[in-house]
Amino acid sequence: MKVATQILHTRIDNDGTLPAVTPIYCSSAFSADSPYFYTRKNNPNVAELEQVLATYENARHALAVTCGMSAIYMTLDLLRPGQTLVVNRYIYGCSYKLFQRMAERRGFTLVVLDLSEPENLALIPPTTALVLFETPTNPFLKTIDIRRVAEHVKAANPQALIVVDNTWATPLYQHPLEHGADLSLHSGTKYFSGHSDVMNGVLLSDRDELAEELRQTRFYGGMLLAPESAWLVRRSMQTFEIRMRAHRATTEAMLDLLKTLPQVARVYYPRIDGRQLTGYGGILFFSLRRDLTPYYQRFARSLRWFGTGTGMACVTSMVAQPYTGSHASMSPAEKAEMGLGEDLVRLCFGLEDPADLEADLRAAFAAIEAEAGAETPAEP
Numbered sequence: 187m188k189v190a191t192q193i194l195h196t197r198i199d200n201d202g203t204l205p206a207v208t209p210i211y212c213s214s215a216f217s218a219d220s221p222y223f224y225t226r227k228n229n230p231n232v233a234e235l236e237q238v239l240a241t242y243e244n245a246r247h248a249l250a251v252t253c254g255m256s257a258i259y260m261t262l263d264l265l266r267p268g269q270t271l272v273v274n275r276y277i278y279g280c281s282y283k284l285f286q287r288m289a290e291r292r293g294f295t296l297v298v299l300d301l302s303e304p305e306n307l308a309l310i311p312p313t314t315a316l317v318l319f320e321t322p323t324n325p326f327l328k329t330i331d332i333r334r335v336a337e338h339v340k341a342a343n344p345q346a347l348i349v350v351d352n353t354w355a356t357p358l359y360q361h362p363l364e365h366g367a368d369l370s371l372h373s374g375t376k377y378f379s380g381h382s383d384v385m386n387g388v389l390l391s392d393r394d395e396l397a398e399e400l401r402q403t404r405f406y407g408g409m410l411l412a413p414e415s416a417w418l419v420r421r422s423m424q425t426f427e428i429r430m431r432a433h434r435a436t437t438e439a440m441l442d443l444l445k446t447l448p449q450v451a452r453v454y455y456p457r458i459d460g461r462q463l464t465g466y467g468g469i470l471f472f473s474l475r476r477d478l479t480p481y482y483q484r485f486a487r488s489l490r491w492f493g494t495g496t497g498m499a500c501v502t503s504m505v506a507q508p509y510t511g512s513h514a515s516m517s518p519a520e521k522a523e524m525g526l527g528e529d530l531v532r533l534c535f536g537l538e539d540p541a542d543l544e545a546d547l548r549a550a551f552a553a554i555e556a557e558a559g560a561e562t563p564a565e566p
């Protein structure tokens with residue numbers, strides 16, 4: 187046997203290695219008798235992550251995919267031409283753009299409603315095939331009663347699917363499937379990753395045939411999460427609960443602070459009913475007092491511990507203006523329709539000491555108050 191051939195076929199015996207954690211399976215192919223078959227179909231790191239996520243959200247099936255948007259794309263792919271999709275008005279800007287693009291290209295009807303108002307349920311067309319919403323919503327953190335929507339929609343069309351984007355509530359505080367949703371999805375790029383370093387998305391369901399249909403879409407469409415990413419997210423999930431509890435405690439402290447500050451016109455925080463949503467933490471919105479709105483950039487620049495990147499829900503704090511950031515892809519008219527103006531600010535609280543964050547916020551508010559005061563012409 188030539189050395190070249192020997193080198194190509196050299197393998198250690200994996201069975202006896204017994205590592206403390208599952209190593210990264212950087213292998214696109216598996217032996218013909220392996221249940222993993224091919225890494226576009228399945229991979230041990232993805233399978234382990236899915237087991238963790240299914241346990242957290244008490245779901246029969248979890249599917250890990252490349253990012254939150256691919257989870258939403260796969261959901262919309264369930265629709266056929268001529269069918270009706272209902273979405274909530276308050277939703278992440280890119281999700282909204284995707285609904286519009288898909289509706290136009292695939293020939294399904296898009297209906298946009300404010301589902302946080304129970305009287306609007308009557309406006310849902312009886313033939314609706316799929317309803318998709320976030321709760322709490324991005325922006326404004328409005329909450330939607332999942333069971334009420336599910337019962338209303340399924341009374342008219344039992345085949346209809348209820349899909350909840352559970353990214354902001356997280357499985358620690360909300361289990362949509364237990365409240366009548368057929369599918370729960372996540373941008374795991376947020377709290378699951380938690381460190382702003384890896385993209386991923388998740389779809390969860392208790393329904394075998396629906397999960398199988400989505401697995402087929404993932405296999406043929408090539409959306410399976412890469413093993414390296416799955417490994418990182420799986421590692422992050424070991425500290426998920428501890429991180430969430432810290433995010434929550436800091437968010438509650440900052441909520442109390444913001445409510446007392448004269449520069450803040452309004453603070454947005456979700457309604458925790460203890461039944462569907464059992465807690466909340468991480469992200470808040472507030473609107474700047476009207477005369478301070480032009481000073482948002484100065485406010486953001488003055489903050490020392492809040493980054494201005496697009497990331498959020500991670501170990502470091504972030505500040506953003508949804509009007510020019512997360513909802514930039516919406517037209518001014520669409521933003522006006524949802525009441526989204528330049529006064530709205532999003533704060534994501536990381537794991538810094540809350541006292542440092544408080545001092546930072548107070549200093550930034552004082553800086554814009556001083557700047558606005560300096561520019562206001564003195565009374566004659």
Ligand code: PLP
Nearest residue numbers: 253254255278351353373375386
């Ligand atoms: N859903 C929500 C609620 C989001 O906030 C985001 C991104 O910010 C997404 C979905 C999209 O996720 P990703 O960026 O992982 O594709």
